[in-house]
Amino acid sequence: MSSYPFNSSFTKQFRQEHPVSFCAEEKPFQHIVISNYGRMNEAAMNALGQSLNERLFDNAIIYRLLTKITQNDTLDTVRLSGFIEKAHEELTAHASAEPFTAQYYKHLIELLGSFLELVNEFDANGQELLLGNLNACYHNENSFAVNQSVDSEEIATMHRIIEDFMYQIGEYYQYFHILLQKEGEQEDNKSRVQVMSYVAYYLDTLITCTEKLIINIEGTLDMLLEWETALQNRESQSLFN
Incomplete structure (x- = not known):
């Protein structure tokens, strides 16, 4: 050679x-x-x-995420779950009291039950999982012993998990809109039994709460993407230095 x-x-x-x-x-x-x-x-x-x-532990972005989720997002998720449970109980009671429209209520009851499962799963395996990871990465004098570092791929994985939940919740959100539109169309038919007014109220409130949840998730995804990009830049600098 x-x-x-x-x-x-x-x-x-x-x-x-x-x-x-x-x-x-x-x-x-x-x-x-x-x-x-x-x-x-x-x-x-x-x-x-x-x-x-600040650069080593990404405290600024982690603190913003922790504050956002704990002081805002979690409360909105709890409110949505509570409203779904309330609507589910009341519609079940209406179905028992009105046998002629029980089949109509049955579809809504099953829909709300399925949506509640999704919201609870997002809370446990999406939002709470993200909080656990953030707390493990957050640096302060008391938690330094358990402080963990993450790379951009780990943040990308968190992003994908939260994004997948957002898409599933968004599908319910769109379907709630379709049901509410049908409620409005059938209110004009005076020949039918008028059982739609409170159902429309439930759907309208559900749409509002779900939209708030989606907006919260979108904000979280934006911040995770910001964090992932910052990590990728640092990893590139480390590679070439």
């Missing part, structure tokens, strides 16, 4: 004339230790430590 030695003029570019010092000053900043080999005052070292801390 042929040998290709480096050109001396090329290698000189990487030589340093400064002597190496083995007496580096170390400055701890929270859980980061900064070794100072040059001139840097304490204020500059603290600023560097703060910057590194």
Whole structure:
């Protein structure tokens, strides 16, 4: 095999004339230790430590996600589940009291039961799962011992899970609109038994609550995508540095 030695003029570019010092000053900043080999005052070292801390643990985006989900999204999900349960109970009571329209109520009751299962599954295997992962990644002095790092692929997986739930919920949302439209059309038929008014109310409220849930999920997906993109950029920098 042929040998290709480096050109001396090329290698000189990487030589340093400064002597190496083995007496580096170390400055701890929270859980980061900064070794100072040059001139840097304490204020500059603290600023560097703060910057590194935020970049290493993605605290800003994780905190925004945690705050959004715990203080807003979870409450909206609980309200939606509660309303579905209430509507399910009342429609079941109406079906028992009105045998002539029981078959009509049966379809709505089964639909609400299925939708409630989906919302509960999203809460347990979507929203709560995401919260658990976020809490494991969030950095503070009390939780540093269990702090975990993630890569962009893990965030992409979280994104796909939440997005899949959003699509399923969106299908119910569209169907609720179709049912509400049919309710409006049949109200004009005076020859039929008028049992539609409170059903329309349930559907209209259900549509409003479901739309709120979808908007919340879309916001979460946007933030996860932002986090994933930031991680991909850092991973690319690490690859080429």
